[in-house]
Amino acid sequence: MNILYIAALSLGSIVELLILCRLMGYRQLSQMSMFDYVNSITIGSIAAEMAISLEDNFLYPMTAMIIYAAAVILLSWGSSKSIRIRRIVTGKPIVLLNKDKLYEKNFRKAKIDLNEFLTQCRVSGYFDLSQLESAILEENGRISFLPKSEYRPATPKDLHVLPINDSLxxxxxxxxxxxxxxxxxxxxxxxxxxxxxxxxxxxxxxxxxxxxxxxxxxxxxxxxxxxxxxxxxxx
Structure with missing residues (x-):
């Protein structure tokens, strides 16, 4: 009987997770901020607790999941309306490199060390920092690189070529x-x-x-x- 009960709760938790993820939006699956990441782990842990709840208290984890999802939706709405709320929830980009200057204070603020930064540079194809104009740590933890004009890839406009427009x-x-x-x-x-x-x-x-x-x-x-x-x- 317990096995059937767990199976039913597991299916129920999966259905609820799918519904909540749809309500929270695809951002949960793509570019997650630190807040999104923490909430995803928390909601997943509560869903697992709900799936193996052998006592008649499965409504507690279900309620907790709904509250967490509602908080995410509310804060997402608030972030779209207020820059201050957006800065609190998602943070703001941090400049790590600009015009041949590395900002040590920003490295400490971002909790990223120089070796990790250099690794990200090489992964993105930049083995020489002198080729970069700017490097910015985005809110989702990824680093955006702006190469200097002489090192960026040539575009059709640079070559005075007018290619045919691509289509879907x-x-x-x-x-x-x-x-x-x-x-x-x-x-x-x-x-x-x-x-x-x-x-x-x-x-x-x-x-x-x-x-x-x-x-x-x-x-x-x-x-x-x-x-x-x-x-x-x-x-």
Whole structure:
């Protein structure tokens, strides 16, 4: 009986977590601030407590999860309305390097040492600090680098070239299934799609792993390939 009870509570906690994550927004999954990170751990711990609650007090952790989620939503709303609240919740960027000067006080404030900073520089492709104009520690813990103008990658504008504008790519076949809405949004129909498949020698849509098309009518096709045919580049 306890096993069934735990299974029911586990499913309930999963459902509640999904609902709360949807309410709190995708920011929980992408660029988390320190506050988001702490709340995510706390809510997850409460959900685990709820899942293994063998006594009839599962309403307590459920209530706690809702309160934490409500606090996140309220503070997120407050952050969007007030700069002061935003600074308290998410903090503000810290300048670590600017115009060939390293700011030791800001390093101590950010709790980051010089070796870690140099590692992040190398990971981002900068092995020489003299190539950098600025380095800023963002609120989410990542470091943004601004290279000096002579070291930044050349752009089409620098080369006086006017490239064709890129367009969004629609996934029109995914795992052997036609994405009807995507196909319609790209201005195409199934008759056009069947013609494209026939041109590429495909008779069954189930043989297609992925097919895409952009607004410039660029059609790309990826067939299902057995894993045995995948190259092993690490041998």
């Amino acid at each position: 790519v629609a996934n029109i076949i995914i795992d052997g299934h036609i994405m009807t809405k995507n196909l319609k949004a790209s201005g195409k129909d199934e008759r056009w799609l069947k013609h494209q498949l026939s041109t590429h020698g495909v008779s069954d849509v189930r043989d297609v792993f992925l097919a895409t098309c952009d607004l410039n009518n660029q059609f790309s096709l990826y067939l299902r390939t057995p894993s045995s045919q995948a190259p092993d580049i690490f041998t």
